[in-house]
Amino acid sequence: MLxxxxxxxxxxxxxxxxxxxxxxxxxxxxxxxxxxxHALRVINEDRxxxxxxxxxxxxxxxxxxxxxxxxxxxxxxxxxxxxxxSAGDVQRMTAGTGIVHSEYNPSPAKLVHLLxxxxxxSRTSLKPSYEQRTFHDQDKHxxxxxxxxxxxxxxxxxxxxxxTVYASIVSDGGVITHHFIEGxxxxxxxxxxxxxVNDIPLQHGDSISLENEPHISIAxxxxxxxxxxxxxxS
Numbered sequence: 178m179l180x181x182x183x184x185x186x187x188x189x190x191x192x193x194x195x196x197x198x199x200x201x202x203x204x205x206x207x208x209x210x211x212x213x214x215h216a217l218r219v220i221n222e223d224r225x226x227x228x229x230x231x232x233x234x235x236x237x238x239x240x241x242x243x244x245x246x247x248x249x250x251x252x253x254x255x256x257x258x259x260x261x262x263s264a265g266d267v268q269r270m271t272a273g274t275g276i277v278h279s280e281y282n283p284s285p286a287k288l289v290h291l292l293x294x295x296x297x298x299s300r301t302s303l304k305p306s307y308e309q310r311t312f313h314d315q316d317k318h319x320x321x322x323x324x325x326x327x328x329x330x331x332x333x334x335x336x337x338x339x340x341t342v343y344a345s346i347v348s349d350g351g352v353i354t355h356h357f358i359e360g361x362x363x364x365x366x367x368x369x370x371x372x373x374v375n376d377i378p379l380q381h382g383d384s385i386s387l388e389n390e391p392h393i394s395i396a397x398x399x400x401x402x403x404x405x406x407x408x409x410x411s
Contacts, residue, residue, distance in 0.1 A: 184381065214410070227288060239298065
């Protein structure tokens with residue numbers, strides 16, 4: 178079964194400094210039909226204005242991925258980590274028993290555009306930890322680039338959940354196919370551009386979930402390119 182979620186069905190709030198879309202219920206946005214998908218709990222598409230951001234705030238018992246589409250984000254946390262996350266970078270935090278962090282846009286002129294993803298961990302009360310990796314566009318071009326997984330294969334970020342997260346930039350009519358092991362599910366979020374998934378057209382902000390489907394086929398635009406994230410979930 179394939180279920181499409183159009184972009185304009187997402188929760189949307191524009192706070193001035195933050196323009197945000199929620200694929201799943203989050204904060205003041207509640208949609209009982211879209212609270213989570215398997216272990217996938219949050220996909221927020223955020224645009225943060227220059228010089229603005231999220232002050233120090235706590236998390237616990239969640240695997241958090243930040244995927245930068247454009248611009249830069251400054252990170253600081255209670256473990257002593259501090260640094261800049263730029264376009265092409267992916268950050269992973271295991272909140273575990275508790276972490277406090279801040280994220281803000283250090284640019285005086287440009288906004289930062291990102292996806293923030295939360296997955297439930299396979300067990301609670303883990304030791305908090307942090308990782309960051311750069312995944313170049315050429316590593317994602319017309320292929321599935323493994324950016325996070327439970328075993329850290331292919332130099333992916335290691336998450337504490339039986340899930341694999343792929344990123345891809347598909348262009349010029351390229352077609353990417355992924356086969357699911359029986360009993361697993363898939364979720365695809367379009368980050369930019371347009372793709373066709375199993376003959377269903379999707380555009381920026383759309384998503385599609387897959388249950389009891391043996392494979393997914395993602396076709397890129399004939400001209401130009403599109404970027405998406407694919408989740409393979411238990």
